Amino acid sequence: MSDAQIECRDLWKIYGNRSDEAMKAVLAEGLSKDEVRDRFGCVLGVRDASFSVKKGEIFCIMGLSGSGKSTLVRHVNRLIEPTSGQIHVAGQRVDTMGEDELRQLRAETIGMVFQHMALWPHRTLGENVGFGLEVRGVDLETRREAAIKALEAMDLGGWIDHYPDQLSGGMQQRVGLARALAADPEILLMDEPFSALDPLIRRQLQDQFLNLSAHMHKTTLFITHDLDEAIRMGDHIAIMNDGEIVQIGTPEEIVTSPKDDYVAEFVKGISRVALVRAESIMEPMNGREATEKTVRVNAELGEIIDLFMEDQSPVTVVNPDQASVGQITIKDALTALRG
Amino acid sequence: MDIWNIFDTEWIPVGTWVETFLQxxxxxxxxxxxxxxxxxxxxxxxxxxxxxxxxxxxxxxLIILVAWQAGGRRLGLISAACMLAIGLMGAWEESMTTLSIVLTCVVFCSLIGIPLGVYSAKNDRFWTVLQPMLDLMQTIPSFVYLVPIVMLFSIGNVSGVIVTFIYALPPVVRLTNLGIRQVRGDMVEAARAFGASNRQTLYKVELPLAMPTIMAGVNQTIMMALSMVVVSSMISVTGLGQMVLRGIGRLDMGLATVGGLGIVFLAIVIDRVSQSFGISSRERGHKKWYETGPVGYVRSLMGRG
Structure with a gap:
């Protein structure tokens, strides 16, 4: 388990009355999603998913709608019961937990943000944000203090006694975030939190969240259908298709070495300028002379291209000890850019 | 036996069975x-x-104040006009009897209908069993069960309330069921995700969000209860209905009209007031109920507005 804050192992979810039968058949015969549906009338939601998220990192789960990403994330706080598999969250075993423990875990350890905000329209922002504390029996004064603090962190301090429908979409989702953070949970589950917003606001919220995340160190599971967003936000990305996790890796790994055609199709239009680093495209020195122009091993492709703007002679890559470790020609840079 | 006219014979003596059973x-x-x-x-x-x-x-x-509180000054005025008309026509006493029968009926319909509706929304099997029963209650002509009700409960106002209760219960059950089912899935999911129990989710999220629909059901129930007023007067329930019935019996057009108009005016008041209860504070510009109407007025006079 080491330092994993969220860990799912061999997680399966099959919907339907005959899910147990279907589960056995799938394990024995390796049925596909369609075969499961035809033979048992069951829907395969998640297929043998395993992943772990380290403390403090942002882990993105990316996939098209219907790929099972929302289903998968709901297993972490068991809004959906797994058909089989293990779930560990913050050192506790979630899949075998009793009802009371589970409610405590949801209220204190895990905060959740929803795609369509899901703010309760009959409650003021303060009452929305304080809900998690309210159901745990915390008194009104403490709740209000926590709500003010959480709303202020989202620049919404003055709105505490207003109602959700008096706010714009972007503000509403900031309330959603404040609600998730109010109980100061260790873990955030974000189910396509910014998808319903227009691009400009989405960008602002992404930045605001990254800033927040940088100093709060919340372990975050971030669902998105947008690979650009996944790359911007994620320390690691898991790509899902048809209920299965196809590939897990850092953004660079996903973009530079997609595991199959499905992933390749996704990464086709992605800009590599900020992703590809010098060390992954350099060629070994092999006795060549070091040139005057140098870059660090972790320099981004964009920086390297900037160096080629003035003259097109090769660039030398140096490690932190200033030793030359490789060279990049303009051809290498252009090839990497094209992908 | 004449084979061509087999239906001359009563093959299934339902009438006799029912009578024996009832006895x-x-x-x-x-x-x-x-x-x-x-x-x-x-x-x-x-x-x-x-x-x-x-x-x-x-x-x-009191009625005017309640109407004002529930629906604003305009409704207060309408109610004042209607109730004054009833009083001045000389049907005040009767309308108060009818009002108390209707209110009693509403109390019991809500007390029993809302929990039934909530449970139906949670349990599909229960709902499939309950639905035909509600259909039956609404479609059987109320005259049919007047007789057994009289035999079991005897005559009078209380039996009248029970007859009305049977007839008026279905809408509040149906609309409560509908209202709870219509609450957006992610609202309920969010409540669970923040650690609410089923009970807390029901009271803090589902019921408040379903309230406008539930109140529409209560309003329907009230209207149906009012429409039973004349029918139930046949088992000697007093009030406006009896004025109408006596008027018909004696061909006294005047009496029947006064009773009928009384029912109409009372219906207008009760309908409007109960509809106003169903309007959520969101639609009223997020004002709490105590910030408006006579209570709000008094509060502002006391310098707390």
């Missing part, structure tokens, strides 16, 4: 039905005594 129930279990009457009787007599024995003008003022 048997009446002789052996009448005490149960008398016991069922007790809570209805307590609420009804309480309300009726209060409404008829209090000074007319006090009751009138």
């Amino acid at each position: 048997w129930v009446v002789t052996n279990f009448r005490f149960i039905f008398q016991a069922i009457k007790v809570p209805f009787e307590i609420v009804l007599t309480g309300l009726e005594d209060a409404l008829t024995q209090a000074p007319d003008l006090l009751v009138l003022a």
